[in-house]
Amino acid sequence: MAIDKIWVVAELTESGPTTTSLELLTAARGLGGTVEAVAWGPNTAANAAVLGEYGATTVHDVGDIADALPGSPVAGAIAQAIAGGQGPDAILIPTSYDGRDIAGRLSARCDLPVLTNITGLVGGDTLTTQHPVFGGTQIVSAKFTGQGPGIYVVRAKSFAAESGGGAPAAVSPLSVPDLGATNASTVVARHVEERTGPKLDEAAVVVSGGRGLGEASNYAMVEELAKLLNGAAGASRAIVDAGWVPYAHQVGQTGKTVKPDVYLACGISGATQHMVGMKGSKNIIAINKDQDAPIFTVADLGIVGDVHKVMPALIEALKAH
Amino acid sequence: MNVVVCVKQIPDPAAPQSLEAGTNTLDRSGKLILDDSDAYGVEMALQLAEQAGGGDVTLVSMAPNGETSGLRTALAMGAASAVLVSDDALKGADALTTAKVLAAAIKKSNPDLIVAATESSDGYTGTTPVQVAEILGLPSITFAKAVAIDGSTVKVERQTESGYDDVTAPLPAVITVTAGVVEPRYPSFKGIMAAKSKPVETVTAADLGVATGNWGQEITSVDEAEARAAGEIVVDEGDGAQRIVNFLEELKVI
Numbered sequence: 001m002a003i004d005k006i007w008v009v010a011e012l013t014e015s016g017p018t019t020t021s022l023e024l025l026t027a028a029r030g031l032g033g034t035v036e037a038v039a040w041g042p043n044t045a046a047n048a049a050v051l052g053e054y055g056a057t058t059v060h061d062v063g064d065i066a067d068a069l070p071g072s073p074v075a076g077a078i079a080q081a082i083a084g085g086q087g088p089d090a091i092l093i094p095t096s097y098d099g100r101d102i103a104g105r106l107s108a109r110c111d112l113p114v115l116t117n118i119t120g121l122v123g124g125d126t127l128t129t130q131h132p133v134f135g136g137t138q139i140v141s142a143k144f145t146g147q148g149p150g151i152y153v154v155r156a157k158s159f160a161a162e163s164g165g166g167a168p169a170a171v172s173p174l175s176v177p178d179l180g181a182t183n184a185s186t187v188v189a190r191h192v193e194e195r196t197g198p199k200l201d202e203a204a205v206v207v208s209g210g211r212g213l214g215e216a217s218n219y220a221m222v223e224e225l226a227k228l229l230n231g232a233a234g235a236s237r238a239i240v241d242a243g244w245v246p247y248a249h250q251v252g253q254t255g256k257t258v259k260p261d262v263y264l265a266c267g268i269s270g271a272t273q274h275m276v277g278m279k280g281s282k283n284i285i286a287i288n289k290d291q292d293a294p295i296f297t298v299a300d301l302g303i304v305g306d307v308h309k310v311m312p313a314l315i316e317a318l319k320a321h
Numbered sequence: 322m323n324v325v326v327c328v329k330q331i332p333d334p335a336a337p338q339s340l341e342a343g344t345n346t347l348d349r350s351g352k353l354i355l356d357d358s359d360a361y362g363v364e365m366a367l368q369l370a371e372q373a374g375g376g377d378v379t380l381v382s383m384a385p386n387g388e389t390s391g392l393r394t395a396l397a398m399g400a401a402s403a404v405l406v407s408d409d410a411l412k413g414a415d416a417l418t419t420a421k422v423l424a425a426a427i428k429k430s431n432p433d434l435i436v437a438a439t440e441s442s443d444g445y446t447g448t449t450p451v452q453v454a455e456i457l458g459l460p461s462i463t464f465a466k467a468v469a470i471d472g473s474t475v476k477v478e479r480q481t482e483s484g485y486d487d488v489t490a491p492l493p494a495v496i497t498v499t500a501g502v503v504e505p506r507y508p509s510f511k512g513i514m515a516a517k518s519k520p521v522e523t524v525t526a527a528d529l530g531v532a533t534g535n536w537g538q539e540i541t542s543v544d545e546a547e548a549r550a551a552g553e554i555v556v557d558e559g560d561g562a563q564r565i566v567n568f569l570e571e572l573k574v575i
Contacts, residue, residue, distance in 0.1 A: 013482075018482075069461075069462070069488065071451060071461065071463075072455075072460075075455075095447075096482070097463065097464050097479075097480060097481060097482070100447050100448055100451065100463065101451050101461065101463055103448050103451075104420075104448035104449070104450070104451030104452045104454075104455065105451055105452075105454075105455045107416070107417050107448060107452055107455075108417065108420060108451075108452040108453075108455035108456050109455055111417070112417070112537070113415045113416070113417050113536060113537035113538050114415075114416060114417065114446070114448055115538060116416070116445075116446045116447060116448060117445060117446070117447075128541060132546065133340075133543075134338055136546055137545070137546055137548075138340075138543055138544065138545055138546055139543070139544050139545075139546050140340075140345065140540055140542075140543050141540065141541045141542045141543070141544070142538055142539065142540050142541060143538065143539060143541055144537055144538050145535075145537055145538060145539050146535070146537040146538075153447075153448070180458060181458055181459060181460055181491070182454065182455060182458060182459065182460060182461075183460070184460040184490055184491050184494075185460040185461065185462050185488055185489070185490040185494070186488065186489050186490070187486045187487070187488050188487045188488065188489055189486065189487040190481070190484070190486050190487075191484040191485050191486065191487070192483045192484045193483065193484035193485070204574075205574060229569075229574065229575070237500065240499075240500055240501050241357065241500040241501050242501065243501040243504065244501075246466070246480075246501075247464075247466060247480055247499040247500065247501060248480060253445050254358075254439070254440060254442070254445065254500075261572065261574065262569065262572060262574050264565075271334070272334075272338075273334065273442065279549065283568075283572055284549075284552070285565055285568060287561065287565075291554070291556070296552075296554050297549075297551075298549045298552075299552045299554065300549075300552035300553070300568075301552055301553055301555075301564065301565065301568045302552060302553070302554035302555065303555060303557050303561040303564060303565065304554065304555065304556045304557060305556065305557025305561045306557070309557070309561075310557055310561040310562050310565075311562075313561070313562035313563075314561075314562040314565055314566070316562075317562050317563065317566045318566065318575065321566065321575055
């Protein structure tokens with residue numbers, strides 16, 4: 001089953017395609033064959049140029065889905081194309097809130113298996129996927145064995161987004177079949193939370209806190225350090241589970257993958273769950289009172305010490321700097 | 322209101338993990354525990370049923386070797402009963418097959434609401450609940466950080482990249498909850514004792530009419546990842562903060 005045609009599910013925001021969508025288009029270009037995008041929303045045509053620049057020759061436009069969640073209509077439209085023989089050989093989908101919905105719906109609708117948490121793709125007659133396991137200490141390679149198309153869900157930051165200098169993509173409508181109750185979820189209001197500083201997965205510096213902070217109020221020190229370093233504040237799963245900070249801050253397997261220039265881990269022991277989301281950082285600094293904490297195995301600079309002493313001192317030093 | 326919670330029993334994440342030789346699937350032969358992620362779904366289901374003025378919370382789980390220890394934990398929290406799908410033929414099953422199994426088991430309870438975690442802590446595929454919804458022909462709302470029931474509608478605050486959306490769906494529906502949304506109760510002594518006699522129905526894939534044996538994917542190799550070069554680890558002698566400042570200066574971050 002040669003890979004002649006790849007579809008990339010591209011998520012569009014008001015400011016253009018998400019970074020992960022561009023990463024996937026870039027990756028798809030390197031796998032051979034034709035690259036096409038699938039997009040939805042009111043601005044698909046306006047994004048044809050940038051989607052083309054990153055490698056899509058065509059953008060299949062699902063259209064404006066209004067207040068629906070994308071999972072059902074986008075999966076339904078792709079599934080209908082596959083059933084009609086118009087589908088691709090492989091479908092790349094970003095690991096995102098909506099991307100996972102689309103992948104799950106598409107898999108069940110087409111009775112096709114899905115491979116998720118992919119961080120590497122190797123081309124050939126069939127695509128080989130790479131998945132980090134056990135905190136990224138080992139890499140599992142896998143492939144589909146049955147009839148395609150394969151559904152590949154790829155984690156953010158697995159590839160660098162690079163322009164391919166392509167011409168604007170042709171826009172082609174992709175019709176949505178009757179979806180019944182599966183499309184009955186309705187967005188009744190959207191809330192944008194004010195954010196100061198850069199986004200967690202785009203920041204050059206990430207300061208994260210874990211259980212070692214002792215109590216929720218100490219997370220303020222993480223936020224202050226992040227602000228002083230013009231970075232973003234992250235968190236381990238332990239303190240998200242404990243309700244100290246919202247899920248949106250979580251770094252790790254269950255949360256965001258980050259690859260900043262500097263990752264400063266404060267009171268984080270380094271559970272495998274966390275490490276897989278941050279060990280790709282260029283430089284890692286860790287503060288932890290337990291010198292046997294796994295986080296020190298990936299740290300470029302490790303301070304074995306009390307976060308309640310080191311963090312306030314660091315805040316003062318940075319303020320004075 | 323009747324609620325089904327999909328729960329997974331997994332190897333203790335705090336214990337060393339390994340892949341089984343030959344199959345390269347996660348070694349699940351030891352004791353399994355309730356996935357921490359699922360405690361939030363169980364708690365949410367119990368609260369929603371209580372707020373709705375009653376109804377049963379039923380657990381549905383797929384696990385090898387007739388494992389029930391994780392189910393007993395959730396039953397001790399207050400769930401009424403459980404359906405366990407345990408079948409050697411499901412060893413190494415992929416997410417879609419798992420979803421087919423869970424969907425068939427869920428159907429037996431005819432629930433108003435199906436609750437799951439956003440993903441398990443061991444396999445972390447993160448697609449199974451939505452696959453279940455599609456198989457059952459139901460709407461889904463994933464990544465819920467707040468959930469309320471209003472008559473025959475579920476109202477959810479759904480996490481997004483930029484904040485959250487208010488999303489509604491008619492019941493029956495599938496929702497997935499993120500961790501930290503509610504505080505899971507600790508099972509009381511009374512709850513633990515009661516859990517021992519709560520009904521757990523064990524069924525096989527064949528009982529549910531789900532085909533097994535071909536997952537449509539295979540692991541081709543397992544390799545060691547490139548290790549990071551060892552760094553400088555120092556004990557804080559009051560100079561820890563200054564060392565970090567020096568390092569940040571070296572990196573030209575400040």
